[in-house]
Amino acid sequence: FRCNLLTGRGAAEFRSYFQGWTLLFLALLTLCACSEKQAENSLTDTMIVTLPGGAKIAAELAVRPEDQQRGLMFRKDLPRDRGMLFVHPQSGRYPYWMYQCNFPIDIIWMDERRRVVEISPNTPPCKGEAKDCPLYGGEQQSMYVLEVAAGVAAEQGVRIGSTLSF
Secondary structure (H helix, E strand, O other), X not given: OOOOOOOHHHHHHHHHHHHHHHHHHHHHHHHHHHHHHHHHOHHHOEEEEEOOOOOEEEEEEEOOHHHHHHOOOOOOXXXXXXXXXXXXXXXXXXXXXXXXXXXXXXXXXXXXXXEEEEEEXXXXXXXXXXXXXXXXXXXXXXXXXEEEEOOHHHHOOOXXXXXXXX
């Protein structure tokens, strides 16, 4: 049994070849990690929403269907100056549910002119199974839906017909 060792010119070519593939692999790995980090942080884009009472809400944007499906699920809390703004691709009837949410919220539906068309105040979380969770809203045509901490809508004078700025 004999083991061929690379020496001399063959070893240098092998090292160069190996280093080239290693660099390519590391570059691809870095690109994949960046793409995954972008997907993980897809909700880091925020928009300031001004309520009728003057309060400014830093709302995370939920535009992609997977972000909209996840919404505020699994979060521990929602500070009173924070929220989530769902941007739908077109006007429609969009009911929401509170499955896997841990705190009550106000849900505010707006039309394409950002005029409030429906409100579900102090909407309770659903602690049961998904099949037992009720749907809220979706009775009116809307394009935007804002979720804020429970009580914020009433405190800030949000009513049907109010217009929110963003």
